[in-house]
Amino acid sequence: MPEGPEIWRTADALNDALQGKTISELYFAFEELKQHEPELKGMEIQKIEARGKAILTFFEDDRVMYSHNQLYGKWMVRANGAKPNTNRKLRVAIHNTDQSAYLYSATDIEMLSQEEVPAHSYIKKLGPDVLHPDTTYEDVIAQYRSDSFQNRKLTTLLLDQGFVSGIGNYLRSEIMFYAKVDPHKKLREYSDEEKEALAKATVKLTKRSYETGGITNDPSIVEALKREKAKRSEYRHFVYNRTDDRCHKCGQIIEEEKTGGRKIYFCPNCQQVD
Incomplete structure (x- = not known):
């Protein structure tokens, strides 16, 4: 399982690819998330943050996507809509005009409101994260x-x-x-x-x-x-x-x-x- 430094570096790569850019296409593999595809298309992604070993993707409205890589999950970024050559199961794909971010194999993915983030069952139990800018x-x-x-x-x-x-x-x-x-x-x-x-x-x-x-x-x-x-x-x-x-x-x-x-x-x- 990736540790904190790897998760933060993943968040950095996702920010480089997605932050401040308009979503042109969006895909969720899980049925309970499908409703968000048309609603989030055309919105901007505000930021991506690491929390422990999880990643939070903040959309321009109140929604936040929580994802945890667990043992086998992995984010991959590709330019111009190119798709990674992998046998992993695709769970999420986020596209803009320049970059695409793909989340493979993860099973723990939820859509939250910003208000719900601190009370999430995983996040609320976290101790201080050394790499978070507010941690001393x-x-x-x-x-x-x-x-x-x-x-x-x-x-x-x-x-x-x-x-x-x-x-x-x-x-x-x-x-x-x-x-x-x-x-x-x-x-x-x-x-x-x-x-x-x-x-x-x-x-x-x-x-x-x-x-x-x-x-x-x-x-x-x-x-x-x-x-x-x-x-x-x-x-x-x-x-x-x-x-x-x-x-x-x-x-x-x-x-x-x-x-x-x-x-x-x-x-x-x-x-x-x-």
């Missing part, structure tokens, strides 16, 4: 200090969209590594300094991933590895999906564990794992 570092560190989360295991908590939205499996392992914390503890077991390190890592690596197209590793390490002709998979992350490779920081072997049915990756030396 203080919002993030407040989550790490909140009594509501202290008895939660960190590895589970970081995947809870009600804690900090947009974090998924790769950011989880990368954040714990960058903060230099043992991943096996409950939040209350970390010191104030470690919680601050986690909050800073959450902000820094989420923004870095958004800005670089998914790279969380330090830029200096990335550039050095690129000069050595390393593959993207070798320089993209500190620890995620690098089992049995050497840590970029200390040379120790990266380890993996399964927790809650999903893997975490860590450096036992940098993260002081017993």
Whole structure:
């Protein structure tokens, strides 16, 4: 499933293609949305925003299309009405005179009013989104200090969209590594300094991933590895999906564990794992 940085980059691409432009054609696959096709044709799209792992498309009237990619959904943008070569099931198509945006395979699509957006069952439960322009570092560190989360295991908590939205499996392992914390503890077991390190890592690596197209590793390490002709998979992350490779920081072997049915990756030396 795409994580927050990927969803925000998708929203950027959709804004480039659709924002401020008049809809020339519109298609919805689901019968309950069909009524909106003729009503929205000829309107402009005001903006597209990411919310956690969902995308909101705001039309010039009061309507907002909520869509969640879930595991298999994917937006694709093409110029001049060209259609992607894919076997995926088309769910939504939005056309203007220059660009077309297609949503494939997603099953969670709804039409809301702007007033209904904050009360939506998914959106109302979201924690602060690091990439939202209104979110501050203080919002993030407040989550790490909140009594509501202290008895939660960190590895589970970081995947809870009600804690900090947009974090998924790769950011989880990368954040714990960058903060230099043992991943096996409950939040209350970390010191104030470690919680601050986690909050800073959450902000820094989420923004870095958004800005670089998914790279969380330090830029200096990335550039050095690129000069050595390393593959993207070798320089993209500190620890995620690098089992049995050497840590970029200390040379120790990266380890993996399964927790809650999903893997975490860590450096036992940098993260002081017993």
